[in-house]
Amino acid sequence: MGQIFFQTQNLTMQFGGLVAVHNFSIKIEPHEIIGLIGPNGAGKTTVFNMITGNLIPTSGKIIWLDRDITALQPHYITTLGIARTFQNIRLFGNLSVLDNVMVSYHHRLKSSFWDAMLRTRRYRSEEKHIREEAFRILTMVGLDHFAREPASSLPYGQQRKLEIARALATNPKLLLLDEPAAGMNPQETLELARFVRSLRDSFDLTLIVIEHDMKFVMGLCERIVVLVYGHTIAEGRPEDIQHHPEVIKAYLGEKRHARY
Amino acid sequence: MDKGLKKTILNISAIGLLFFALWLFDRYGTEYHVRILNNIAVFIILAVSYNLVNGICGVLHLGPNAFITIGAYTSALLTMSPAEKKISFIIEPLIWPLSVIQVPFWMSLIIAGLVSTVFAFLISYPVFRVRGDYLAIVTLGFGEVVRVLCNALQGVTNGPLGLKGLKPYTNLWWSWAIAVITIVVIQRLINSSWGRAMKAIREDEIAAKAMGIDPFRHLLMAFLINAFFSGVAGGLLAHLITTISPTLFTFFLTFNLLMIIVVGGLGSTTGAVIGATLFAWGSEALRIVESPMQIGSLYIPGIPGMRMVIFSVILMVVIIFARKGIMGQREFSWDWVFAKIKRKHT
Numbered sequence: 001m002g003q004i005f006f007q008t009q010n011l012t013m014q015f016g017g018l019v020a021v022h023n024f025s026i027k028i029e030p031h032e033i034i035g036l037i038g039p040n041g042a043g044k045t046t047v048f049n050m051i052t053g054n055l056i057p058t059s060g061k062i063i064w065l066d067r068d069i070t071a072l073q074p075h076y077i078t079t080l081g082i083a084r085t086f087q088n089i090r091l092f093g094n095l096s097v098l099d100n101v102m103v104s105y106h107h108r109l110k111s112s113f114w115d116a117m118l119r120t121r122r123y124r125s126e127e128k129h130i131r132e133e134a135f136r137i138l139t140m141v142g143l144d145h146f147a148r149e150p151a152s153s154l155p156y157g158q159q160r161k162l163e164i165a166r167a168l169a170t171n172p173k174l175l176l177l178d179e180p181a182a183g184m185n186p187q188e189t190l191e192l193a194r195f196v197r198s199l200r201d202s203f204d205l206t207l208i209v210i211e212h213d214m215k216f217v218m219g220l221c222e223r224i225v226v227l228v229y230g231h232t233i234a235e236g237r238p239e240d241i242q243h244h245p246e247v248i249k250a251y252l253g254e255k256r257h258a259r260y
Numbered sequence: 261m262d263k264g265l266k267k268t269i270l271n272i273s274a275i276g277l278l279f280f281a282l283w284l285f286d287r288y289g290t291e292y293h294v295r296i297l298n299n300i301a302v303f304i305i306l307a308v309s310y311n312l313v314n315g316i317c318g319v320l321h322l323g324p325n326a327f328i329t330i331g332a333y334t335s336a337l338l339t340m341s342p343a344e345k346k347i348s349f350i351i352e353p354l355i356w357p358l359s360v361i362q363v364p365f366w367m368s369l370i371i372a373g374l375v376s377t378v379f380a381f382l383i384s385y386p387v388f389r390v391r392g393d394y395l396a397i398v399t400l401g402f403g404e405v406v407r408v409l410c411n412a413l414q415g416v417t418n419g420p421l422g423l424k425g426l427k428p429y430t431n432l433w434w435s436w437a438i439a440v441i442t443i444v445v446i447q448r449l450i451n452s453s454w455g456r457a458m459k460a461i462r463e464d465e466i467a468a469k470a471m472g473i474d475p476f477r478h479l480l481m482a483f484l485i486n487a488f489f490s491g492v493a494g495g496l497l498a499h500l501i502t503t504i505s506p507t508l509f510t511f512f513l514t515f516n517l518l519m520i521i522v523v524g525g526l527g528s529t530t531g532a533v534i535g536a537t538l539f540a541w542g543s544e545a546l547r548i549v550e551s552p553m554q555i556g557s558l559y560i561p562g563i564p565g566m567r568m569v570i571f572s573v574i575l576m577v578v579i580i581f582a583r584k585g586i587m588g589q590r591e592f593s594w595d596w597v598f599a600k601i602k603r604k605h606t
Contacts, residue, residue, distance in 0.1 A: 052470060078472035086470070092463035094589060095456070103460040106453050107472030113481075116452035117445065127453065170472050 004063050005030050006174055006206065011060035013046050013230075020046045022230040024060070028174075033200060034208045035221030035238075039250070042227040044210045045087055048176050051208075052084050053077045064174070079107050083172035085163040087179045087210070093152035097143055100151045100162060101134040104169035134169060141165045141195075156183050168203060175199075177209045181216050189213055193220045218242065226250075267594050275440060282432045294432060296544050298500055301435035302493050303536035305442045307520045308529050309489035312446055314518070315527035315589075316455060317482045318462030320392065322514050323399035326406040327487045329509045330379055331372035331494025333410065336423045336504055337361075338368035348423060352414040365429040369438075369495040376491025377484050384480050391465075403511055410506035422505030423498075430500040438496065442489050447529055449485070458482055462527075519571060523578050525585030530592040535585075543567055 004027075011024040021043040028034055036044050049055040051062055053074040062070045069077055092100050109130075115123040138144045141161045146154060151162060160180060167175060180196070181189045193216055199205055211217045217224065218238040226234040226247050234244045241247055285293050306324065313321045337345075337358050345354050353359065363371070387398050410417045417423075449455050460468040461475050469475060498504050516539065524535030546567040553560045578585060 054466065054469075073474070074466075074469040075472050075474045078470060084470055086467065090464045090467035090470075092460045092467065094463055095459055099456055099459075102453075103456050103468070103473065104471045106457045109453050111453075113454065116454060117448050119448065123452075130453070166471060 003066050005065065007063040008047075008051070009061040009063070011047065011050055011062065012058050013043070013050060013055060014058040019230050021050070021057075021227070024227075024230075024232060026225060026232075026235075028206060028208070030173075030206055031200065031204070032206055032223060033196070033221050035217040035224040036208055036210045036227065037212070037214075037217055037224060038227035041229075043230040044227055045178055046230075047227070048084060048178055048208075048210065051077075051176065052082060075107070078170055078172075081171070081173040082176070083167040083170045083174075084176040085160075085167050085178055085180060087182070089156075089159050089163055091151040091159055091162060091166070094150055096148050097151050097154065097162060098131070098134055098138065098147040101137055101166050101169045102130055104166050105130040105133065108171065137165050137169055157188055160184070164199075168199070172203075172205065174206045174208070177207060177211075179210055179212065181211055181213045186215075189216050192216070196220060270594050278436065278440075282436055286432050292544075295500075296541055297432055298430060298435045298496075299540040299544070300537050301432075301439040302430075302496050302500065303517075303520065303540045304439040304533050305435075305489055305493040305496070306517055307524070307532040307536040308439075308442050308446050309486045309493075310517050311521045311524075311527065311529060311532040312449070312458075312482045313479075313486045315521055315525075315532070316450055316462060317458045317479055319479060319482075320396040321387075321399045321483065321486070322396045322511070322518075323403040324486065324490045324517055325509045325511060325514045326399075326403040327376040327380060327490035328494035328497065328513065329406050329410060329506070330376045331491030332498035332504050332509065333417055333423070333494075334375045334491065335365075335368040335372035335495030336426050336498045337416075338363045338371060339365055339427060339429065339499065340423070344425065348421075348425070349415075349418050351419065351421070354418075355415045358416065365427075365434075365499065369434075369492050372495035373488040373491040376487045376494070380484050380487030381480075384483055387483070388476050388479050400511065400514075403514065407506050407510065417506065420506060422503060422508070424503045426499055426502040426504070428499060428502050430496045435496055435500070438492060443529060443533065446485075450529065454478065454481065459527075516571075519575050521585075523575060523585050525587035525589060527589040528585070528587040528591055530590070531585055531587030534587065539571070542571070546570055 006028040008024055008026050011021060012019065013021040024043075024047055026034070036047065038044055046055065050057045053069070053072050053076070056071040060070070061068055064080060064082065067080075069080065092103065095103070109126065111120070111123040111126050135144060135147065138147055141164060143154075143158060143162055143165060146158065151159065154162060160182070164177070164180065177196070181192050184192060196207065196209070197220065200207060209217065209221060221238060224236065224238055224241045225232060226241060226244070228250045233246045233250060234241055236244070282297065285297055289297075306328070310321075310324050313319055337354075338361060340348070341362050342360050345359055383402055387395060387402075390398060411420055413419070450458075457468070457473045458478050460471065460473060461478055465475055494509070501508070520535035520539050521532050523538070524531030524533070549566045549570060550562050550564055552562045
């Protein structure tokens with residue numbers, strides 16, 4: 001038996017009497033793109049918050065590279081190679097676009113505090129390297145022209161891209177995207193899907209994507225998990241999910257109204 | 261010429277110019293001028309380092325007066341001679357090791373900074389378990405605790421009697437050299453990867469954590485550095501005023517510092533320097549308003565505290581009309597100066 005790449009075992013989150021997520025179990029292999037869908041309030045973001053350590057699960061376990069990472073500190077989980085974006089954009093608004101990305105390199109900084117204070121050659125060359133790397137990522141997402149602008153001045157769609165760029169800069173192996181296509185028009189959504197797939201290949205990523213845009217999810221993901229009221233009601237390939245009676249009933253509406 | 265080299269030369273000449281001006285004041289200025297300049301320097305140290313916590317990290321820390329007090333007492337107890345201490349501590353003698361130690365002024369300042377840092381470290385865990393208003397209250401409470409302890413620990417602080425007759429070691433050179441060092445250290449920190457991480461925490465702590473930044477470590481770092489410089493400034497103040505008592509550095513001082521950095525522009529070192537200068541100079545210059553006045557037929561008797569009313573009005577005006585203060589989050593830079601000069605020439 002090989003290494004467990006990523007697995008959750010019976011993850012449950014209870015807020016008082018409300019069970020937000022119930023026995024969520026999933027196993028992910030490297031290089032997969034997983035879609036996490038479900039109606040509003042199904043507990044999708046809660047799953048992300050548990051994986052990234054923002055919420056401590058009531059019960060259950062999260063295994064990452066053979067290691068139990070349940071309830072570790074969020075910043076520590078990031079250093080282990082799990083990055084995320086936020087549904088409600090959380091950029092560092094007053095910092096420049098470039099600085100937003102450069103922040104993500106801080107946890108891998110090799111220079112010591114005293115190197116930085118004394119501006120040693122080691123620190124200066126590392127800072128220069130980080131700046132170049134950050135710029136490279138910005139160029140990739142097409143934000144290099146805005147590098148010096150404050151992040152809050154970007155239009156909405158660009159802010160979403162910056163969120164992804166910033167998460168990529170932390171050097172993740174597993175990337176969690178929370179509604180990356182929200183507020184994008186069909187054309188942009190199509191481009192985003194292409195972009196996400198290219199990221200997977202160039203950064204050797206594994207992705208979990210929460211998204212409401214069915215076209216996007218069905219086109220992008222190789223496997224889809226459907227959550228309804230915290231319960232996993234279906235899991236499988238996009239084609240199977242589209243025809244799954246439970247899913248159609250709970251999420252996509254009656255069959256004759258379904259778009260697929 | 262290389263741009264970096266050019267700026268270094270300009271920085272060094274600016275500092276040279278500053279010290280030449282100080283030399284002139286030291287030589288030809290009145291005692292009044294020298295006192296104002298010393299005050300300005302001390303307030304620059306306090307405001308610039310305080311700005312690191314409040315402006316850069318975005319944490320409402322209301323206890324710098326505690327660290328100033330600790331620094332002032334530490335430094336004062338270390339520079340007084342054993343004989344002086346014996347005379348001062350009349351109600352209860354000073355406890356043993358302190359009663360015989362006497363160190364040079366510069367060493368007492370460093371120790372004052374370190375002792376403040378140790379106290380900051382001790383309270384850091386409860387402080388950074390909470391955020392926002394709660395953190396403000398915890399730090400505010402610590403300031404009060406220190407005041408009460410200073411009153412109660414007769415054997416260490418001489419209680420309400422305070423320490424009198426300290427040697428006026430603080431001169432223009434000490435205060436301004438330390439002010440320059442503070443600005444350089446804080447600026448280097450802010451413009452490093454650490455400073456960037458601190459700003460990220462200010463902007464959005466949850467996102468900062470998701471980018472791999474440990475908030476506790478970075479906030480602690482800023483808090484300790486602030487405590488160190490507050491302690492050193494406390495030592496300078498003690499040897500400037502030459503008399504310290506538990507009621508000397510109250511929350512009122514913290515409030516003044518807060519006013520300085522808000523008016524200067526939260527998060528801007530340049531703003532903190534401007535704010536400190538205006539405040540220290542203003543509080544002397546505005547003494548006129550507290551003296552009796554005759555405007556036409558109207559006679560106004562001297563009202564002590566009028567200065568604070570004026571400062572409060574200024575603060576309100578700034579908050580209403582220039583919410584980001586004088587500098588906002590901008591900084592002075594030579595590039596900006598070059599750009600200005602260039603525009604004038606074309």
